[in-house]
Every structure is written in C-alpha cells, then in structure tokens.
Amino acid sequence: MKINTFFAVPAVVLASQFVNAQSTEQKLNPIVQNFVNETNNHSQLEDMAFELLDGIGPRLVGTPEMLKSNEWTVNKLKSWGIEANLQQFGTWKGWQRGTTHVDMVHPRVKSLSATQLAWSPSTKKAVEAEVIILPKVSTKAEFDQWLPSSKGKIVLMAQYQKIGRSDEQIKEFATPELYEKLKAEKEQASKDFRDYVKNIGYDNNTLPEALEKADAAGIAISNWTGIMGANRIFGAKTSKIPMFDIDVEDYGMLYRMAEKGSKPRIKVDAQSKILPEAKTFNTVGMIKGTGKPNEYVILSAHLDSWDGAQGATDNGTGVLTMLETMRILKKYYPNPKRTIVVGLWGSEEQGLNGSRGFVADNPEIIKGTQAVFNQDNGTGRVVNIAGQGFVKSYDYIGKWLNAVPKNVRDHIKTDFPGMPGGGGSDHASFVAAGVPGFSLSSLNWGYFGYTWHTTKDTYDKIVFDEVKNNVILTATLAYMASEDPEFTSRERRTMPENDKGEVAKWPELKEPRRDSKDFK
Template sequence: MKINRFFIIPAVVLATQLSSAQIIVDSKEKLNPIVQNFVNEVNTNSQLEGLAYELLDGIGPRLVGTPEMLAANEWSANKLRSWGIEANLQQFGTWKGWQRGITHVDMTYPRIKSLSATQLAWSPATKKAVEAEVVILPKVSSKAEFDKWLPSVKGKIVLMAQYQKIGRSNEQIKEFATPELYEKLKKEKEQATKEFNDYVKNIGYDNTTLPEALEKAGAGAIAISNWTGIMGANRIFGAKTKSIPMIDIDVEDYGMLYRMSENGAKPKIKIETQSKILPETKSFNTIGMIKGKEKPNEYVILSAHLDSWDGAQGATDNGTGVITMLETMRILKKYYPNNKRTIVVGLWGSEEQGLNGSRGFVADNPEIIKGTQAVFNQDNGTGRVINISGQGFVNSYDYIGKWLNAIPKTVKDHIKTDFPGMPSGGGSDHSSFVAAGVPGFSLSSLNWGYFGYTWHTTKDTYDKIVFDEVKNNVVLTATLAYMASEDPEFTDRTKRSMPVNEKGEVAKWPEVKEPKRDSKGF
C-alpha cells in the first residue's frame, strides 16, 4: 500500500534549529578544513529537529508491515533526493500487514474508569467491543490443575502478567527508604518474581504458549502489564493471539484490576480495538548513495534501523540513529564533494524482528560487501557516543585510531575504545556486517536511561531526544566517514584469535545468518 503524506509544517519548525549549546573547538586545535566545515554546519544550520519532527510527529512509529513503515521509507528516500543524493527502496522480503487503530479500554464495573492501556502490535481487532469480567490466573501448582481450570476462562478477560505490589522504581525506593527497608523490599520483589516464574514453569506454559492456551479455551481477551520498573513506562511487543485482542495495561491500572479480582469484586472492563489486518506487504531498506570519485567500488556505510516498535514514536530506538545518519549524509554531500569512496546510508527495515533488513542487504549485495571499507552504526539512544570497539578485527586500532585523531577533541575525549574487542553476535545491525567479516562498528552512546525508560516502551517519544548530544554524534559520524573515505589503505579484515570460554571451548566468530524474508512462524 503506497501512502502519500503531505505535512503542513510551520516555518518556525522547519527553519534552522539553533541551540545555545554548540560543539566547541579549542582555538589552538587545528582541524582539517573539511572537518571544521562539519562543525560549523552543525553549530549554525542543524536540521536535526526538523527531521525528527517530520519522522516522529508526522509519520510516527514504524512497525514492520504497517503503512507507516512504508511512509518512512518513502520519506527518507525523498529527503535524500532533495539534497541531491541518489536514493531508492531495496526490497528484502515481505511481512504481515497491520495498522493500529483507535483503542478504548474502560472499567465498567464496579465503577467507571478509563484505563491506560495499549493494544499490542499485530493484535486482532474487536469486531464489536468486548465487555467481560476480569479474572486472574489460579493458585495451582501443576499443569493438570491448571488445565482443569482453563475452561472457566470462556468469555472472560484474563490478566496474565505478574502482579506488582509496588509501582515505584528501585532507584526511588533506594533514595527514600532506610537501608533496612530498601533491602527488605528488594528481597520481596525478587522473591515475587521468582515465584511467578516458577509458577508459569510449573503449569507447563511460557509467554507464547500460555496466551495460545487461553485463546483456545475461549477467553474473550488477554491483558498483560509489561512494566519496565520505571513509573509510567511499559514495553510493547507483539501479540501472541490470532483471533482475540491482547492488550498491555499500565502497572497502576493493572494492579487495581488484579486486586479487585483477587478480592472477589468481579471487575468488568470493556475493550474496543479498531486495528486492521492488511495484506502481506513488501519490506524495504532505504538506501542512499553518494558515488565515489576515485574508488567507486569501495564503500563507507552509514547504518541505522528505520523500523521501530509502535508503543510510542520510536524516538530513541531508533529515530535518533536515523536522523544522525540523514544529517551526516546531508553534510557530507554539502562539504565533501570529492569523496574518494562511495558513501552509502542504509536505513534498515525489520531490525526489531532479527536484523532482517541489514542481513538482507548483506546477502543481496555481495559486491558492495566485498568492497566495504567500514560500517558505522548508531542504535542505542540519544546520548553522545562514548564507546567504540574494534569488533574483533586484529588491526582495527590502526585505522580507527587514525580516523579518531581527526575528530575535535571535545567530541573525541568522551570516547573510550576497546581493541581488538570481540565481534558482536547480535543486538544491532553492525553485527550483520561483522558476521560477514566486514569491519562494522557500533557508535555506542551514553544511555540517558535508554534501557529502563525508552527502549521499546510507551515513553519513547520526541521529547526524550537531547539534540545537543545528537549534534555531537553527527560531527563524529561525518568525520569518521570522511576519514574512512580518504584513507589510502583498504581496511584490514584479519580476525582475532578467539578466546577460550569458561567451559574450555574456543569461542567462534559469529555466523552469517539469513534474514527472515517473511513473517511465517513469527
């Protein structure tokens, strides 16, 4: 399904976004003139806030298989073309089509209350609103007992997740509780988690098979609360049901319903979800390219994944990586017109389902992979880059160290390096290249609460971006790309001798994995 989106954006938003904080360069530091131009452009003409507005507020979350993902592909390609950069969409597979709709979840008994809840990705819609009693999992200790209880869920809405007695973060408890109380509450929480995990194991199910069993038994809907441990933030992943809705309820409302059900109040909730199941849809990477003038068959790749989960806007996972790489391409096109090697930007699809876009690119573009000088990937939040690993390439220090010397000291001084490091086996898209023996480097950021607060959560929104930190990363990425392009030598790909693990076995270099080309079995 093709979407044409036209944004009426106030001029004040699209105009140059200036910030009081800038990339400061010591007057005694002599930068390469091109690098100095990068710094000047970032300081005086940054387009980051406008790019973020268009992507995050305009298009929104970018779940693979949705019209919004295709809209993001088209938007990013058109943005590159507007800067005079060749761009196209490269298909790597298909995925089940789906589009989020309006979701209403309300408690209707014993009193009226609108609940804070989110439909899980790919969850079936309700043909008509589902209104039913809420029940909790039974206090049983075996699969036989649980299976005997299962028929009683027919027509009910089942709370399937662990109940959280305290909805405060560990950090807040530690700040205000006495040391004795903190230790007591910490142990109670750990014990409750262990007991719940043991319970699920004892009844013979897991997070995938339990929803399937409840659905087969006739449940009207399933509700979970995938709380992060930070107030207000829940993680949103995919539904495990095929015909009934599956929703996530914020910890506060989930706890209220749980206590009511446990105490015999027989609460009822009403669920209305208007999502749409769409036909199987094509999955794309957005590929932009500035042809090299001297070595067009050698490549420097800028890497970030364009897709996201859709509990929020996908701002720090990975909108910040996307706008970093787009802004870097704009600046390189403007201030580095005689690039020696071809500079490629890859904005990957379906990273969240297993690095499928970047793995597809590696599989489908063997000549580019053969000629790739380096890959620079950014994918862990809004913070300034503070770590670069050599990813297991023996001589990576020789070239990464040299390239880093061209970076302004105020940017470089934040960065710790690890050479030769260990190859990444997963986690983000540089891993797809490392597995293929290509020097792929993660530009790892200061987390700014990433893993607890924004990673895959309902709070991953525009306002969590710290643009001054992202500017720092643009200067870094543009300089690394420039230096990698200019380097007279092709990067050495010699792999390190892998260490022996605690079992006495020699660790193996990660294997190249085929992408999932469709959603079968997912």
C-alpha cells in the same frame, strides 16, 4: 544510567557547550570544520524529527507507516541530490494500529491506561467482560482443568507488581533494612511467577494460545520496565482475541479487585486492521566515489521501530544522525574517494532482517566495504567505540578519530581489538560477514529502562545537542574512512576461552527472515 530530573537542564547546557566550544589547541581539517559549522548553525535535525516522528509516527514492520517512512527517507535524500532507492528484502504480515480504549465499568467507572499489542486482532465492536486472574494451581493438569472457566473472560496474564515504584526511588527513601527487605521480596515474587508458569506447562507464547483456544474474551498483560509509567510494547500472541498491555498502576488495581472477589468488568474497544502481506524494504542512498567507486563506507541505522510510542530513541535518533550526516557530506564533500552509502534498515526489531538482507543481496558492496558505522542506542553522545574483534582496527579507527574535534573525541573510550558483536544491532550483520562494522555506542540517558521499546520513547526524550555531537563524529569518520589510502584489514582476532575452557566462536553469518511465517 539514570538522569536526575533536577540536573536535566544543566546536562543539556553542558552538551551544547561541548559541541560548540572548539579547542584552541586543535586546528581542524577545513572540511571537518565545515562539518562542525554546518551542524551547529544550520541543523535540520529538529525539522526532520518533526516530519518523521510527529508526522509519520512509529514504524512497525508491515505497516503503512513503515512504508511511508521508507518513502520519506528516499525523498529526503533525493532532495539533497543523493541517489536513493528502496531495496526489497522480503515481506511481513500487514497490520495498522487503530485507537485503543479500555474502561473499567464495574465496580466503578474509570478510564484505564492501555495499549493494544502489535498485530493484535481488533475487537471490531467493544467487548465488555469480567476480569479474572490466573488460578492458584501447581500442575498442568490442574490448570487445564481450570481453562474452560476462562471462557468469555478477560484474563490478566502478567505478574502482579506489589510496588510500582522504581528501584532507585525505593533505595533513595527507604532505610537500608527496608530496601533490602523489599528487594528480596520482589526477587522472590519474580521467581515464584516464573516457576508458576513453568509448573503449569506453558510459556509466554503458548499460554495466550491456550487461553484463546478456551474462548477467553481477551488477554491483558503489564510489561512494566521497573520505571514508573513505562511499559514495553511488543507483539500479540493471539490471532482472534485482543491482547493488550495495561500500565502497572491500573493493572495492579484490576488484579487486586479480581483477587478480592470484586469481579471487575472492563470494556475494551481496540481498533486495528489486519492487512495483506506487506513488502519490506531498506532505504539505500549513495554518494558515488570518484577515486575508488567500488569501495564503500556505510552509514547504518534501523528505520523500523516497535509502536508503543514514536520510536524516537530506538531508532529515530540513529536515522536522523545518518540522514543529517549524508546531507552535510553531500554539501561539503560531494566527491568522496570511496562511495558513501547510507543504509536505513527495516525489520531490525525482528532479528536484523534488513541489514542481513542487504549483506546477502549485495555481495559486491560487502566485498568492497571499508567500514560500517552504526548508531542505535538512544539520544546520547557517543562514548564508546570497540574494535569488534578486528586485529588491526586500532590502526585505522585511532587514525580516523584523531581528525574528530577534540571536544567530541574526548568523551569516547575505545576498546581494541574488542569482541565481535553477536546480534544486538545492525553492525553485527556486517561483522558476521567479516566486514569491519562498528557500533557508535551512546551514553544511554535512561535508554534501556525508560525508552527502549516502551510507551515513553517519544520526541521529547531527544536531546538534540547530543545528536549534533554524533553527526559531527559520524561525518568525520566517514570522511576519513573514505580518504584513507589503505583498505582496512579484515584480520580477525584469536578468540578467547570462556570460563568453561571453550573457545568463543566468531558470530555466524545468518540469512535474514524474509517473511513473517512462524514468527512469534
């Protein structure tokens, strides 16, 4: 869903009204009312966001910044009187980002908007080289014959985008006929590029390796999201030469120059440090239960991020929600019936490794888990909760939601029993183990196109009134799940057949990746 800039401020005002205006028809439980009052009047969300996102920054697994964020979260929890520690689940390749400067020096001078990819080797000193494009060939034999000519060159490896405008903008201003024409051309260009890579016998992993082996000076891509100014930043596929991303506008200019024979040259100064293998941790905090201490309510969010930006909405907002929830629970519900756990997971971005590690390493907690509440898709207010395939999930989720303030609850659609999550976020690690794990799914505020893993996932994209909404929801659900006299049923639904008549399977319980060996 896209939010028109003109309506951005009214949307925030409305969200604030939703959070602050209490329905006169609903008398809240006094403890829930305390949650509401504390969230609205004494929030620490913005201060914590500054410390985490501006102070520490992105939190790529294996980096010193990830360790700093682990230590920061432990200290924050302890400052509220909550027991907290780091639980190691593995190691990962160590790396630290430095500065990236990429400048075109011929045929004219221009500073380019570029970012080195995660774990990219450093240039050590600046590298200046001619920029070339992939050859117009149709077979692997022809491509392999061309490969030696990439020696000493910086190769543009990504698809060229003829138009760098978003689909929504084209649709708004073009005639219907022009829109359909441009859409068809774009789809054909994408297909042609996919076919090209397939025909030359390589893929996104093996092509950089081949260029590196041929002694190319560097590799540039442009992983454009389709929204102006937003590129996704993932990991480098090289071990000796720099690999970096260039914004779609600058990438297109270089591509056209190389294609037309202008022989552009760029100077790349990409500083980074390859560090020793780094320990990887989850942050785990607990408020011990007084009635059923061996049963657990788990608040879940992943602390790690990609590092093209600050990781604000993926998943800084989820971390902030769970930290603020724990602070408020400790203040107004210090003696819960069940033990309340917060898990801030590492290495989610590489395959849910932190939460899978927690499931594997804490069998007694998993055995006694009442429910898991996970939040991981942006700054928006929660609008959907599904039953994750548990037959009787409606019985308890519906009951718990009844205690949530009406102006928070009314935005939420539910789906029971729903289908089990297969691996998109950390609740899936628990669902695979047969534990009722629920995704608190948010209104996306442009999340998937604009901020998810992109260079635009920054502090300014957070709408704090929406996050407050989610704190109130999460605190109430945790309170109700803790107080519920009954232990939740783990009975699974009968899985449906797909279009081929095959019965769907419950997600497989998977072991975490404990190190970065062979990771691509």
